[in-house]
Amino acid sequence: MTHTPITTPARSAAPSKGMAKTLIGTGIGNAVEWYDWAIYATFAPFFATQLFSNKDPLSAILSTLAIFAVGFLARPFGGFLFGWIGDRFGRKRSMTLTVGLAAVGSLMIGVAPTFAATGVLASIVLLAARLLQGLAHGGELPSAQTYLSEIAPRKERGFWASLIYVSGTFGNMFGALLGAVLTVLLSKADMLAWGWRLPFLLGGIFGLYALFMRARLKESEIFDAEPGTVKRDPVWPQIVRYRKQALQVIGLTVGLTVAYYTWAIVAPTYASTSLGMDRGAALWSGLVANIVFLVALPLWGKASDKFGRKPVLWTGALGAAVFFFPMTWLLGSSPWQLIVSMSVMLVFLAAGASIVPAVFAELFPTSIRTVGVGIPYSICVALFGGTAPYLQTWLNSAFGPNVFAIYTIVLLLVSFAVIFTIPETKNKDLS
Numbered sequence: 001m002t003h004t005p006i007t008t009p010a011r012s013a014a015p016s017k018g019m020a021k022t023l024i025g026t027g028i029g030n031a032v033e034w035y036d037w038a039i040y041a042t043f044a045p046f047f048a049t050q051l052f053s054n055k056d057p058l059s060a061i062l063s064t065l066a067i068f069a070v071g072f073l074a075r076p077f078g079g080f081l082f083g084w085i086g087d088r089f090g091r092k093r094s095m096t097l098t099v100g101l102a103a104v105g106s107l108m109i110g111v112a113p114t115f116a117a118t119g120v121l122a123s124i125v126l127l128a129a130r131l132l133q134g135l136a137h138g139g140e141l142p143s144a145q146t147y148l149s150e151i152a153p154r155k156e157r158g159f160w161a162s163l164i165y166v167s168g169t170f171g172n173m174f175g176a177l178l179g180a181v182l183t184v185l186l187s188k189a190d191m192l193a194w195g196w197r198l199p200f201l202l203g204g205i206f207g208l209y210a211l212f213m214r215a216r217l218k219e220s221e222i223f224d225a226e227p228g229t230v231k232r233d234p235v236w237p238q239i240v241r242y243r244k245q246a247l248q249v250i251g252l253t254v255g256l257t258v259a260y261y262t263w264a265i266v267a268p269t270y271a272s273t274s275l276g277m278d279r280g281a282a283l284w285s286g287l288v289a290n291i292v293f294l295v296a297l298p299l300w301g302k303a304s305d306k307f308g309r310k311p312v313l314w315t316g317a318l319g320a321a322v323f324f325f326p327m328t329w330l331l332g333s334s335p336w337q338l339i340v341s342m343s344v345m346l347v348f349l350a351a352g353a354s355i356v357p358a359v360f361a362e363l364f365p366t367s368i369r370t371v372g373v374g375i376p377y378s379i380c381v382a383l384f385g386g387t388a389p390y391l392q393t394w395l396n397s398a399f400g401p402n403v404f405a406i407y408t409i410v411l412l413l414v415s416f417a418v419i420f421t422i423p424e425t426k427n428k429d430l431s
Contacts, residue, residue, distance in 0.1 A: 019151075021213075021216070022151065022217055022218065023148075023163060024213065025210075025213040025214050025216065025217045026095070026144055026147060026148055026163070026167075026214075026217070027163055027164075027166070027167030027170075028167065028206075028209070028210045028213055029095060029098070029099040029140065029144060029207075029210040029211075029213075029214055030140065030141065030144045030164055030167045030168050030171070031167040031168060031170050031171035031174075031206075031210075032099060032102060032103070032171060032203065032206045032207050032210050033098075033099075033102060033136070033137050033140045033141070033168070033171065034167075034168035034169070034171035034172045034175075035171035035172065035174060035175045035203055035206065036102060036105070036106055036133055036137070036171075036203055037068070037133075037137070037265070038171065038172040038175035038176065038265060039175040039178070039179070039199040039200065039203065040068055040109075040130075041068065041265050041266060041269060041389060042175055042176060042179040042199075042268075042269065042283070043179060043196045043199060044061060044064045044065065044068070044269070045061060045269070045272075045273060045279075046191050046192055046195070046196040047064070047196040047197075048060040048061045048063070048064040049115075049192070050114050050115065050116075050122070050192065050196070051064070051112060051114065051115055051122045051123055051125075051126050052064065052115055052122075052123055053115055054115070054116075061273075061393075062390065062393065062394070063123070064126075065389050065390040065393060066390055067123075067126055067127050067130050068130065068386065068389060068390070069386040069387045069389070069390050070127065070130065070131070070134075070386075071130030071131055071133055071134035071386065072134055072381060072382040072385065072386025072387075073131075073134065073382050073386070074130075074131045074132075074133075074134030074135040074138060074382075075134050075135070075137060075138030075378035075379075075381055075382045075386075076138060076375060076378040076379045076382055077135060077138065077378075078098070078134065078135040078136060078137065078138025078139040078140075078374075078378060079138040079139060079142060079371070079373075079374030079375045079376075079377060079378030079379075080138075080371060080374065080375050080378075081135070081138075081139060082094045082097065082098050082136075082138065082139020082140075082142075082143055082370075082374065083139060083142055083143070083370040083371025083372070083373070083374030083375060084235055084370075084371050085097065085139075086139070086142070086143045086146065086370035086371070086374075087235075087366075087367060087368055087369065087370045087371050090219045090223055091143055091146055091147035091150070091219065091220055091223055091370065092147070092214065092217045092218070092219050092220075094139055094143040094370065095140070095143045095144055095147060095214050095217070096211060096214040096215055096217075097136075097139075098136045098137070098139045098140040098143060099136070099140065099207055099210045099211050099214060100136075100207065100208075100211045101132055101133075101135060101136035102132075102133050102136035102137060102140065102207050103203070103204045103205075103206075103207025103208050103210075103211065104132060104204070104207075105129040105130065105131075105132035105133035105136065106129070106133065106200050106201075106203035106204040106207060107200070107201065107203075107204035108125060108128065108129035108132070109125075109126060109129045109130075109197075109200040110197045110198075110200035110201035110203075110204060111197070111201075112125040112126055112129070113125065134382075138374065138378040138382075139374060141164070141374075141377065142360075142370050142371075142373040142374035142377055142378075143370055143374070144164060145161065145164050145357030145358075145360065145361065145373070146361055146369050146370045146373065147220055148160060148161060148163060148164060148357065149161060149357060149358050149360075149361035149362070149430070150220035150221070150222040150223065150361070150366075150369075150430060151220050151221070152358075154427060154428070154429060154430075155305060155427055156305055157305070157358045157361075157362075158301040158302070158303075158304035158305040158309065158312075158354070158355045158358050158426070159298060159301040159302050159304075159305055160301070160358075161301060161354065161355055161356075161357040161358035161361075162297040162298045162300070162301035162353075162354040162355070164357045165293075165297050165350070165353040165354060166294060166297050166298065169264075169290055169293055169294050169297070170294070172264065172265070172290060173287055173290045173291070173294070175199065176268065176283050176286050176287050176290065177283075177287055178198075178199050178202070179199070179283045180280050180283035180284050180287065182195050182198065182199075183279055183280045183283065184280060222366055222430055223366060226366045226367060233367060235368070235371060238367065238368040238372070239368070239371070239372065239375065242363075242364060242368060242372050245363040245364055245372065246372060246375065246376040247376070248363060248418060248421060248422050249360055249363070249372075249373055249376040249377050249380070250376045250377075250379065250380040251414060251415060251417075251418030251421075252313070252352070252356060252359065252360075252415055252418055252419070252422070253356070253376075253377055253380040253381065253384075253415075254380055254384050254411045254414055254415055255317055255320070255321075255408070255411040255412035255413070255414055255415030255416070256316075256317075256349060256352045256353060256356065256412075256415060257380060257381050257384055257385035257388075258384050258385060258388045258407075258408050258411050259320050259324070259345070259349055259408055259411075259412055260349055260353065260385075261385050261388040261389060262388060262392060262404075262408060263327075263341075263342055263345040263346060263349065264286075264289075264290065264293065264342070264346060264349070265389075266388070266389050266392060267286065267289075267331070267338065267341075267342050268282040268283055268285065268286035268338065269282070270392070270396075271285075271331065271333070271338050274396065275331065275332060275333050276333045277333045277334070277335065277338065278335075281335045282335070282338060284335070285335040285336075285338040285339045285342070286338070286342060288339050288343075289338070289339055289342030289343045289346055290342075290346070292342075292343040292346060292347060293343075293346035293347070293349070293350050296346070296347045296350035296351075296354075297350045297353065297354040298354070300312055300316070300350050300351045300354040300355065301354040301355055301358075304354070304355045304358070304426065305426065305427075308424050308426045309355055309358070309359050309362075309422075309424060309425055309426055310419055310422070310424050312351050312352075312354075312355055313351065313352055313355070313356075313359070313415075313419045314416060314419055315348070315351050316348050316349060316350070316351025316352040316353075317351075317352060317412050317413075317415045317416040317419065318412075318416055319347075319348035319351070320345060320348040320349055320412050321409045321412040321413055321416065323344055323345060323348065324345070324405055324408060324409050324412070325402075325405055325409070327340075327341035327342075327344050327345050328341070328401055328402075328405050352415070358425075359422070359425060360373045360377070361373070361430065362425035362428045362430070363422070363425070365431050366430065366431065369430075384411065391404065391407075392404045395407075
């Protein structure tokens with residue numbers, strides 16, 4: 001069925017009061033999602049021996065990272081479930097359900113029993129919580145970025161799309177800041193005993209607030225304008241029809257997701273556990289680098305609205321590949337080394353991160369936009385992003401950091417090549 005393109009209103013980049021509430025409601029749920037997996041990576045060294053046997057600390061941390069990866073396996077199911085809900089019943093409903101489910105998972109980790117008290121039950125509770133969060137997170141990003149792209153002005157969609165990673169980075173930064181503060185205020189014994197629970201309990205509270213905010217959002221006009229008969233079309237035939245676009249989503253995501261997890265999330269933990277950097281200094285350094293990332297995001301978004309999506313994507317992927325080895329070699333035990341290496345890499349990664357929400361939305365029609373992005377994106381993140389921390393830890397301990405660096409560079413070059421296959425979608429009307 002052919003759809004008539006729907007032109008979004010030419011609004012100003014400065015949102016009205018009502019639009020500001022909409023942007024906050026969209027962004028806060030996304031921030032909570034990023035906060036969830038940021039604190040998991042940040043506090044894993046503290047709760048690993050609490051929820052697993054403390055007889056072998058390395059085995060405990062590897063088991064914790066393995067569950068981090070297993071949680072990502074639920075994402076494709078979440079991408080399908082909540083993508084289907086978003087395309088059939090509305091973006092708002094999907095976004096509300098995902099943030100509520102994520103809050104439940106965070107609260108479960110916060111109150112999980114210890115291995116010393118209940119044995120393997122503690123590990124099972126952690127696994128169940130991460131699976132719930134994985135299910136929710138699989139639907140969160142495609143629902144939120146679809147909604148944001150549909151309400152954004154056509155000529156400013158790249159700039160507005162940067163809100164996805166801006167809000168997510170705020171969640172990531174808050175998690176890192178909380179970690180830095182708690183390591184200063186609490187002793188190591190207190191952190192191991194109960195301090196690690198605080199971030200997860202706060203995550204549950206933040207999630208419930210985001211649930212309230214999203215329940216008050218209005219549905220996107222583009223979705224409401226879609227005929228009801230189109231919304232009821234079977235999903236799988238449409239997925240098959242747009243399989244090329246689904247593969248393009250995977251190709252564009254694969255390099256970005258591994259490089260982002262490596263530098264934005266895991267780098268401070270790696271610097272403290274493997275390079276001997278003070279834990280608090282590593283967290284503060286990561287916070288500074290993420291501020292640089294935060295500033296770069298909207299600038300790249302504006303550049304894509306002016307010069308096109310593809311030049312920005314090419315710059316980001318190639319720049320990250322070229323500088324990966326130099327920044328890995330620079331990384332050492334000094335905080336300034338972590339700040340510089342992370343900042344350089346995150347500036348290039350911001351190029352892709354800022355606009356892929358807009359690019360993905362522009363590849364699919366309204367009737368399949370959420371699930372069309374959600375399934376391939378979640379599969380890619382599960383297979384490559386979720387396994388990145390574990391794979392990095394294992395490869396670094398077995399072969400040194402060069403093998404994982406080569407692996408990531410190859411994936412970045414795959415993303416670079418895929419950019420040649422996508423159309424230029426700057427200023428495109430969504431259909």
